[in-house]
Amino acid sequence: MRARVYVTLKPSVFDPQGRVVAEALHTLGYGDVRDVRQGKFFEVELEGDDRASAEARVAEMAATLLANPVIESYRVEVL
Amino acid sequence: MTFAVIVFPGSNSDYDAFHAASAVVGAQASLVWHKDTSLGGADAVILPGGFAHGDYLRTGAIAKFSPIMAAVSAFAERGGPVLGICNGFQVLLEAGLLPGAMVRNRGIKFVSKMVPVRVEATDTPFTGACRAGQVLRMPIAHGEGNYFAEPAVIEALERERQVVFRYVDESGQASEAGNPNGSINNIAGICNARRNVVGLMPHPERACEASLGSADGRVVLDSMVQAFAAGVAGGRSLA
Numbered sequence: 371m372r373a374r375v376y377v378t379l380k381p382s383v384f385d386p387q388g389r390v391v392a393e394a395l396h397t398l399g400y401g402d403v404r405d406v407r408q409g410k411f412f413e414v415e416l417e418g419d420d421r422a423s424a425e426a427r428v429a430e431m432a433a434t435l436l437a438n439p440v441i442e443s444y445r446v447e448v449l
Numbered sequence: 450m451t452f453a454v455i456v457f458p459g460s461n462s463d464y465d466a467f468h469a470a471s472a473v474v475g476a477q478a479s480l481v482w483h484k485d486t487s488l489g490g491a492d493a494v495i496l497p498g499g500f501a502h503g504d505y506l507r508t509g510a511i512a513k514f515s516p517i518m519a520a521v522s523a524f525a526e527r528g529g530p531v532l533g534i535c536n537g538f539q540v541l542l543e544a545g546l547l548p549g550a551m552v553r554n555r556g557i558k559f560v561s562k563m564v565p566v567r568v569e570a571t572d573t574p575f576t577g578a579c580r581a582g583q584v585l586r587m588p589i590a591h592g593e594g595n596y597f598a599e600p601a602v603i604e605a606l607e608r609e610r611q612v613v614f615r616y617v618d619e620s621g622q623a624s625e626a627g628n629p630n631g632s633i634n635n636i637a638g639i640c641n642a643r644r645n646v647v648g649l650m651p652h653p654e655r656a657c658e659a660s661l662g663s664a665d666g667r668v669v670l671d672s673m674v675q676a677f678a679a680g681v682a683g684g685r686s687l688a
Binding site for chain 2 (some may be wrong): 379382383384385386387390435436438440441
């Protein structure tokens with residue numbers, strides 16, 4: 371079973387990397403870009419086939435290690 | 450007294466801290482591998498600078514689960530003095546021993562330079578020998594030293610005087626010009642509510658001898674030695 375975890379900076383946290391990427395896009399002529407927020411993406415391969423338990427396990431992993439709850443939020447998808 | 454310097458895979462200022470604590474300051478020092486589970490009876494702990502576990506995932510994110518960190522947390526909970534320098538500060542934040550988090554420097558770049566840092570609180574084991582408001586010249590070398598915490602946390606840190614070090618400009622003011630990385634309120638170092646755990650991004654251990662360009666950082670370790678001596682004289686144990 372596979373799960374995906376998306377980790378992004380909370381809206382209240384300034385993202386200097388996203389800002390630089392947005393500026394680069396502007397330089398390339400993409401003037402319609404308002405903002406870019408950079409995050410992290412994880413694919414987690416799991417044993418077992420219980421979707422609910424997998425989702426709970428991966429959410430626990432995200433809260434414990436993959437994301438820092440002080441600055442980041444996360445979203446879990448079980449495929 | 451004995452300093453335990455924790456060595457993570459990827460630490461690179463561990464020997465600098467060991468040298469400063471032993472050869473310069475004249476205390477005992479021991480290097481403790483991150484997979485150890487005991488601090489060996491040390492009187493103070495230093496989490497050194499570097500790139501523990503390659504800074505993979507986030508700075509300090511993997512290091513907080515190193516086996517030695519259970520002993521460091523227990524030591525801190527007993528009131529034992531713990532100093533986190535640069536990456537060591539990031540580890541303390543990830544471990545929840547200090548509040549807040551580090552994000553990428555405002556200017557994206559890794560910043561490596563000597564900066565003036567003002568001592569904001571002298572009632573910690575690592576600043577007791579400083580004068581209030583004393584400005585120390587110490588090097589910084591980090592890509593993620595942009596201190597962040599929610600406004601309520603910042604307010605509490607300021608109210609409880611837990612901001613221990615602040616970046617300042619050449620005139621000693623905590624101005625924008627004196628802020629090398631975008632840290633909120635020019636915060637360079639903080640302590641916990643009990644004031645025994647201190648973290649700072651500048652490197653006092655790399656500024657302990659005139660031949661290094663500054664000996665100002667020595668007072669941080671000297672403070673700890675003095676605090677220990679005062680504790681022994683007063684019949685108190687710090688841990």
